[in-house]
Amino acid sequence: MYELFEAYLSQCSVWGVVLTIGAFGAGTLIRRKTGKDWCNPLLLGSLFVILFLRLLRTPYAEYRTSAEPVSYLLLPATVSLAIPLYEKWQLLRENTVAVFTGILAGVVTSLGSIVLLAWLLKLEASQAATLLPKSVTTAIGMDVAAALGGIVPLASAVIVLTGIVGGVSAQWLCRCLKITDPLAKGIAIGTASHAIGTAKALEIGEVEGAMSGLAIAVAGVLTAVLAPVFAGFLP
Amino acid sequence: MKLVFQFGRILVVCFLGEVLAALLPLPIPSSVYGLLLMLAALKTGILQLEQVKETGNFLVGILPLLFIPAAVGVMDLWDELRAMLLPCVIAAVPVTLLVMAVSGVVTQKTRRLLKKEETKTHV
Numbered sequence: 001m002y003e004l005f006e007a008y009l010s011q012c013s014v015w016g017v018v019l020t021i022g023a024f025g026a027g028t029l030i031r032r033k034t035g036k037d038w039c040n041p042l043l044l045g046s047l048f049v050i051l052f053l054r055l056l057r058t059p060y061a062e063y064r065t066s067a068e069p070v071s072y073l074l075l076p077a078t079v080s081l082a083i084p085l086y087e088k089w090q091l092l093r094e095n096t097v098a099v100f101t102g103i104l105a106g107v108v109t110s111l112g113s114i115v116l117l118a119w120l121l122k123l124e125a126s127q128a129a130t131l132l133p134k135s136v137t138t139a140i141g142m143d144v145a146a147a148l149g150g151i152v153p154l155a156s157a158v159i160v161l162t163g164i165v166g167g168v169s170a171q172w173l174c175r176c177l178k179i180t181d182p183l184a185k186g187i188a189i190g191t192a193s194h195a196i197g198t199a200k201a202l203e204i205g206e207v208e209g210a211m212s213g214l215a216i217a218v219a220g221v222l223t224a225v226l227a228p229v230f231a232g233f234l235p
Numbered sequence: 236m237k238l239v240f241q242f243g244r245i246l247v248v249c250f251l252g253e254v255l256a257a258l259l260p261l262p263i264p265s266s267v268y269g270l271l272l273m274l275a276a277l278k279t280g281i282l283q284l285e286q287v288k289e290t291g292n293f294l295v296g297i298l299p300l301l302f303i304p305a306a307v308g309v310m311d312l313w314d315e316l317r318a319m320l321l322p323c324v325i326a327a328v329p330v331t332l333l334v335m336a337v338s339g340v341v342t343q344k345t346r347r348l349l350k351k352e353e354t355k356t357h358v
Contacts, residue, residue, distance in 0.1 A: 016304070024300045042299040046306040053310065060311045067304040073294060074301045076245045078266040079252065080291035082273035086284065098346035106338025113330045121322055130319075131326040135334055138305065139264030147262055153308070154315045154323075160306045161327040166335060167299075173332055179339040181346060188339030192331050199299035209295075215338075217267050224262045 016066025023048035040168045042196060078137070078195060081213035084202070088210035091183065099187055103215050106191035107222045110135040111230040118234050128234045130155045132227050134162045137194040140220040144227045159194070166193020167200035182207040190215025241290035244282060248273045 027044030053063055064071075085092070092099065111132060118128035129150030133141035138159050145155035170189045179185055182205055189197040190212030198216060202209030252269025276282040309316070316323060 020300065020303045024303060040299075042302055042306065045300070045303050046309075049303060049307045050310045053307070060308060063307065064304055070301055071304045073297070074305075075249050075252075075266055075269065076242070077294035077298050077301055079249050079269035079273050080245060080287070080294045082270045082277065083284070083287060083291040084295060086274055086277040089278070095346055095349075098342050098349060101345045102338045102342025105341040106334045109337040110330065110334045113333060114326060117322060117325055117330070121325075123319075123322055127319055127322060131322060134326050135331065137264070137266065139266050140262065143262040143264065151315065153312055154319075156305065157309045157312050157316060158323050158327055160302070160309065161323070162331050163302070164306070165327050165331045169332060170335065173335055174339060177336055177340060179343055181343045184339050184343035184346065187342045188335045191338040192335035195298060196302055199302070202295060202298070213270075213295075217270050220267055221263060 013066055016063050017069055019049055019052060019063070020045070020067050020070050023052070037171055038168050040164060040200070042199065043164050043168065046164075078216075081195075081198065081216065084206065084210040085214050088207060091207065092211075092214065095183060099183070099211070099214070100218070102184065102187045103191050103218045104222060106135070106188070106215075107219050107226060110192070111223070111226055115230055115233050122235065125231075125234055126150055129231060131158060132231060133223055134158045135192055135194065136220040136223045137216050140224055141194075144224055148227060148231050160196065163193045163196025166197035170197060170200050171204065183211050186211025187215050191219045194220070238290050238293075241287050244287055245273075245291060245294070248276065248282075 024041055024045040026048055027039070027041035030044055031039040031041055049063070053060065114128060114131045114134070117123070117131070126149050129148035130145055132148060132150070133144035133155065136144070136159070138156050141159045142152050142156050146152050166189060170185070170193070174180075174185050174188070179188060185204065186201050186208035189201040189208065194216050198209065198212040201212035249265065249269050251272055252265040252267075255268040255272070256263065256265040273282070273287075277284060
């Protein structure tokens with residue numbers, strides 16, 4: 001039975017996309033019903049897909065191939081983040097100093113914390129290099145991890161987890177710390193949790209989304225430049 | 236057809252981003268080059284907002300969905316993840332919250348500080 005099913009799945013190029021949209025739809029529905037922030041559609045959707053694949057004993061590689069059209073759109077979607085940013089250009093120009101100071105502070109905190117963590121837990125250089133780029137977008141993060149001798153697949157997993165944590169906790173954290181300025185919220189979310197967090201920021205508001213999108217690019221480039229410097233301080 | 240042409244224009248910018256990423260020896264991926272190129276194209280007027288708007292906003296709107304295939308990849312990494320679970324969890328949870336807090340508070344404080352100075356000089 002399973003073999004029959006597997007043979008069918010490996011020939012069908014649509015199920016991965018359908019499963020992805022279905023799982024995301026289910027996640028969205030649960031969020032709407034509960035209204036809870038931690039019911040993040042990306043988090044729930046990913047868990048549903050994992051559950052489904054485990055139940056049907058389908059390997060990840062097969063799903064990945066079948067869901068390729070979904071991943072394909074990631075590049076044009078990231079590039080399109082320039083559109084909300086362009087629409088908020090005036091706001092950015094009036095606040096260039098605050099925006100860049102905030103992003104730089106976040107990037108230095110991220111890199112510094114990982115160096116500190118490496119000392120405290122006595123991590124090996126390869127382990128620390130895996131964690132260093134965890135707050136930036138997967139494409140940059142994986143390159144940085146590879147350049148510093150980290151474990152690349154694990155680096156991308158930690159980056160995704162970071163993004164989900166950021167998206168889920170963003171509103172709660174901003175409330176706790178009284179970060180009410182939409183511009184500051186967007187910068188915080190994008191700097192800490194890249195594009196996955198930005199997806200959440202776009203839900204919160206236009207300014208939040210635009211600034212979070214900008215922070216992906218700026219924090220990514222700053223991390224690429226500063227990570228090798230911080231790697232020099234690793235144990 | 237309008238939406239297809241918009242998609243085509245966005246893909247051309249993506250392509251140019253990929254060309255830059257291949258040519259320049261920097262650890263910056265095509266997506267970041269593409270984002271900056273798109274911004275430059277809109278600012279200089281090479282592209283009008285109306286020429287990319289609807290499709291672009293659609294793509295941005297479905298962004299979280301697009302990350303699912305990559306996120307599901309965690310299922311194949313259980314063993315590696317378990318081997319360094321504690322550092323990974325610390326890096327993903329408290330460090331992320333700290334980064335968000337620092338970057339948000341610094342941005343908000345700096346912005347308010349600069350605004351105050353501005354109003355002072357105006358008076």
